[in-house]
Amino acid sequence: xxxxxxxxxxxxxxxxxxxxxxxxxxxxxxxxxxxxxxxxxxxxxxxxxxxxxxxxxxxxxxxxxxxxxxxxxxxxxxxxxxxxxxxxxxxxxxxxxxxxxxxxxxxxxxxxxxxxxxxxxxxxxxxxxxxxxxxxxxxxxxxxxxxxxxxxxxxxxxxxxxxxxxxxxxxxxxxxxxxxxxxxxxxxxxxxxxxxxxxxxxxxxxxxxxxxxxxxxxxxxxxxxxxxxxxxxxxxxxxxxxxxxxxxxxxxxxxxxxxxxxxxxxxxxxxxxxxxxxxxxxxxxxxxxxxxxxxxxxxxxxxxxxxxxxxxxxxxxxxxxxxxxxxxxxxxxxxxxxxxxxxxxxxxxxxxxxxxxxxxxxxxxxxxxxxxxxxxxxxx
Numbered sequence: 001x002x003x004x005x006x007x008x009x010x011x012x013x014x015x016x017x018x019x020x021x022x023x024x025x026x027x028x029x030x031x032x033x034x035x036x037x038x039x040x041x042x043x044x045x046x047x048x049x050x051x052x053x054x055x056x057x058x059x060x061x062x063x064x065x066x067x068x069x070x071x072x073x074x075x076x077x078x079x080x081x082x083x084x085x086x087x088x089x090x091x092x093x094x095x096x097x098x099x100x101x102x103x104x105x106x107x108x109x110x111x112x113x114x115x116x117x118x119x120x121x122x123x124x125x126x127x128x129x130x131x132x133x134x135x136x137x138x139x140x141x142x143x144x145x146x147x148x149x150x151x152x153x154x155x156x157x158x159x160x161x162x163x164x165x166x167x168x169x170x171x172x173x174x175x176x177x178x179x180x181x182x183x184x185x186x187x188x189x190x191x192x193x194x195x196x197x198x199x200x201x202x203x204x205x206x207x208x209x210x211x212x213x214x215x216x217x218x219x220x221x222x223x224x225x226x227x228x229x230x231x232x233x234x235x236x237x238x239x240x241x242x243x244x245x246x247x248x249x250x251x252x253x254x255x256x257x258x259x260x261x262x263x264x265x266x267x268x269x270x271x272x273x274x275x276x277x278x279x280x281x282x283x284x285x286x287x288x289x290x291x292x293x294x295x296x297x298x299x300x301x302x303x304x305x306x307x308x309x310x311x312x313x314x315x316x317x318x319x320x321x322x323x324x325x326x327x328x329x330x331x332x333x334x335x336x337x338x339x340x341x342x343x344x345x346x347x348x349x350x351x352x353x354x355x356x357x358x359x360x361x362x363x364x365x366x367x368x369x370x371x372x373x374x375x376x377x378x379x380x
Contacts, residue, residue: 016041016221017074018108019083021126023047025167026139027112028059028175030183032071033226034218041221042074044083051078053173063177066227084128106130108159108218110137114325115145115336123152135159135214139183141250141321142336143243144344146188157211158188159218162242182230185219186239187211192344208236241298244289249308250337252281254322255358258332259365262323266316269309279305281354285341288350334363 020031023045035043047054058072077083086104109129111122130136135157138145146160166178189208215233222231234242253265260274268274282305289298303311322332338359345352 014040016107017104018043018110019046019077019106019129020044020110020112021046021080021122021129022111022113023050023054023059023076024112025169025175025177026163026165027110028054028071028169029061029063029165029167029177029181030112030139030163030222030228031073031110032059032061032069033066033181033228034221035071035073036221036225037074039225041225044075044077044086045073046077046080046083048078050169050172051076053171057173060174061177062175064179065177065181080125080128106134108135108137108214110139112139114331114333115140115142116331116333117145117148118335118339119331121148121152123149127152130156135211135218137161137185137218138188139163140336141246141333142340143240143247144192144340145336146192147190150188150190155207157207157214159185159211159215160188160239160243161185162239162246164246180230181228182232183222183228184232184234184239184242185215186234187215187236188239189236191236191240192243192340211236237293237295241289241293241295244285244293244341245299245302247337247341248282248285248305250320251285251341251355251358252278253312254320254337255334255362256281257320257323258326259358259361262327264315264317264319264323265312266314266318269312275309277354279309281358282308284352284354288345288352291350292345292348332362332366334359334366338362 018031018034018041020027020043023031028045031043031045034041045054045059054073055076058070060068060070062068075083075086077086084103106129109126111126113122115122126136130153136149136153137159138149139161146158149156149158162184164182165180167175168178169175187208188211212235219231219233222228253268256268256274256278257263257265260268263271263274268278286299286305290296322337325332338355342352342356342359
């Protein structure tokens with residue numbers, strides 16, 4: 001196990017190579033806070049629609065927290081295949097690779113794409129990037145996002161992460177961070193598995209220990225070098241607790257905004273019947289959490305339903321991400337926000353009837369809109 005990423009002077013004792021799969025607003029912002037070439041820490045991006053803009057001029061960031069600056073990645077790639085073909089960070093050009101040159105070995109592969117397990121298996125997508133020294137970092141919404149990676153990479157450390165950030169890509173390669181920078185991170189062995197024996201660590205203490213060390217190393221770069229003061233490390237069940245608590249917002253607000261016809265967050269909570277519905281979904285998750293997570297009162301100290309709803313009243317004009325995806329005709333994160341929680345709870349002997357109804361209705365609406373028939377794949 002690596003003892004440390006950086007020396008006491010802040011410089012890495014060896015090159016640390018980080019690649020982000022997904023160059024949206026969240027990915028670009030956090031990648032920019034991890035890039036410290038003067039300390040031998042090199043962060044690269046795999047971009048799609050904004051590849052040309054980033055390759056030409058880097059990422060222009062307009063941030064509430066750090067001011068305006070330009071992030072020039074160590075490398076920017078149009079695909080995973082291009083990143084696999086790379087040798088050393090520092091150029092977007094990958095065609096001059098010498099046959100005898102070794103490929104880059106990535107210390108961290110950070111996934112910040114939308115989690116759509118019913119559409120794609122992203123663990124297969126990133127597989128060519130993974131080597132013996134790699135840790136996979138999942139910065140994605142919902143619960144159960146880790147399981148496809150754990151199945152494919154049983155011995156690879158996984159860092160699971162939950163963010164609270166308001167950021168948007170206002171044009172290709174231009175990102176605005178409006179509020180917040182919080183990111184919680186924790187190791188993952190199999191605490192969100194559908195397996196009823198999920199409380200037992202898979203891979204033993206070594207896998208958990210390596211995951212914990214990788215989590216701490218990443219948090220150290222974020223806080224000490226990147227200035228992200230609210231990058232926090234928690235244990236495995238603690239991180240899953242944060243995922244389930246954030247689900248109180250995502251599972252209530254996101255599908256309801258679509259199914260009610262397109263109202264934003266503030267409009268929903270100011271409607272008495274919709275407010276009662278949203279509170280009901282949140283309470284359902286809150287009441288089920290002790291059995292799902294195996295902890296008494298796991299959400300103690302965290303914002304309850306009424307506090308969340310009261311805060312949302314001020315969020316005038318805001319639309320949840322699922323509504324924006326629906327309006328743009330993009331696939332929705334139905335499985336990780338609704339389907340997986342319902343199935344995981346069911347394995348634990350808990351029913352989530354409100355969430356199951358939202359799942360059934362929204363899955364059907366999406367299937368009909370896309371003209372599909374039969375079952376939509378959704379199981380991990």
